Amino acid sequence: MKHYTNVKDLGDLQQAVKEALEVKKNRFAYKNIGENKTLLMVFFNSSLRTRLSTQKAGMNLGMNTIVLDVNQGAWKLETERGVIMDGDKPEHLLEAIPVMGCYCDIIGVRSFARFESKEFDYEEVIINQFINYSGKPVFSMEAATGHPLQAFADLITIEEYKKTARPKVVLTWAPHPKALPQAVPNSFADFMNEANVDFVITHPKGYELCDKFVRGAKVEYDQAKAFEGADFIYAKNWAAYQDPNYSKILSTDRAWTVDTAKMALTNNAYFMHCLPVRRNMIVTDDVIESPQSLVIPEAANREISAQVVIKRLLQNN
Numbered sequence: 001m002k003h004y005t006n007v008k009d010l011g012d013l014q015q016a017v018k019e020a021l022e023v024k025k026n027r028f029a030y031k032n033i034g035e036n037k038t039l040l041m042v043f044f045n046s047s048l049r050t051r052l053s054t055q056k057a058g059m060n061l062g063m064n065t066i067v068l069d070v071n072q073g074a075w076k077l078e079t080e081r082g083v084i085m086d087g088d089k090p091e092h093l094l095e096a097i098p099v100m101g102c103y104c105d106i107i108g109v110r111s112f113a114r115f116e117s118k119e120f121d122y123e124e125v126i127i128n129q130f131i132n133y134s135g136k137p138v139f140s141m142e143a144a145t146g147h148p149l150q151a152f153a154d155l156i157t158i159e160e161y162k163k164t165a166r167p168k169v170v171l172t173w174a175p176h177p178k179a180l181p182q183a184v185p186n187s188f189a190d191f192m193n194e195a196n197v198d199f200v201i202t203h204p205k206g207y208e209l210c211d212k213f214v215r216g217a218k219v220e221y222d223q224a225k226a227f228e229g230a231d232f233i234y235a236k237n238w239a240a241y242q243d244p245n246y247s248k249i250l251s252t253d254r255a256w257t258v259d260t261a262k263m264a265l266t267n268n269a270y271f272m273h274c275l276p277v278r279r280n281m282i283v284t285d286d287v288i289e290s291p292q293s294l295v296i297p298e299a300a301n302r303e304i305s306a307q308v309v310i311k312r313l314l315q316n317n
């Protein structure tokens with residue numbers, strides 16, 4: 001694996017899950033492969049899980065890790081080429097990236113959708129600049145359109161908890177007061193479309209995701225209908241993708257909040273969310289605190305997905 005930005009980079013997905021479960025059984029089996037290697041984690045946005053789990057994964061492999069919060073203490077970075085830099089940004093990303101590449105062996109990048117331009121976001125301008133100019137293997141710690149470390153951890157979690165060979169997995173939109181990127185649902189759809197699951201997406205009209213990720217998956221606009229017989233409910237908010245409403249909030253309807261009554265429509269489904277989650281907007285206290293809630297095991301598996309990815313980047317570069 002040269003870089004990690006989407007499901008395709010993992011190759012055979014069953015094999016990747018198998019490797020993850022092996023890593024989980026003995027996470028120090030490869031504790032020497034990262035010796036004298038440095039992992040640089042660059043954050044343009046906040047993080048709790050990605051920051052901790054990815055750093056821990058690097059440490060399990062014997063790496064040294066450096067964390068850079070671009071917005072705290074680094075120079076403000078210009079990201080557009082061709083700009084006359086007479087404003088408040090003293091440094092350009094096109095110098096900063098190769099400089100960062102000098103001090104490390106692998107780079108993880110977190111850079112959310114900016115919601116200023118759909119083209120800029122969906123062309124993945126920022127992470128692609130890291131790929132093109134750092135000279136180092138790069139992996140996504142949530143970029144503008146995807147969060148593949150999260151979706152890989154979610155797939156591992158589903159494999160661990162599924163009770164049938166082909167479970168029904170439902171991705172449901174849920175309300176949120178702020179406009180959030182489509183990265184998490186995009187990657188989740190991308191992974192579920194390649195996994196052995198019966199995958200259904202439900203959301204209010206107007207929240208249709210990008211075809212590149214949905215890939216013809218079933219969309220059911222009636223949330224109650226979608227929940228029938230589900231084995232896993234994966235909740236997430238996202239802002240509108242389709243034009244002319246890109247990045248807009250079209251609804252904050254709490255009729256879409258996942259509650260006990262809706263979970264009762266399912267096949268005693270597990271509840272999943274990537275976190276951070278707003279209680280009683282996305283999901284009620286009762287559901288997230290129930291024995292069916294997998295939010296903590298999912299977060300724990302972030303260490304495992306990151307470790308498989310970093311291990312492969314170390315082995316193949």
Ligand code: AN0
Nearest residue numbers: 180181183184274275276
């Ligand atoms: C981010 C998002 O929705 O993409 C990160 C999720 C892992 N969530 C928030 O900004 C609340």
Ligand code: CP
Nearest residue numbers: 047048049050274275
């Ligand atoms: N799920 C996830 O990526 O969480 P953080 O934003 O806290 O890293």
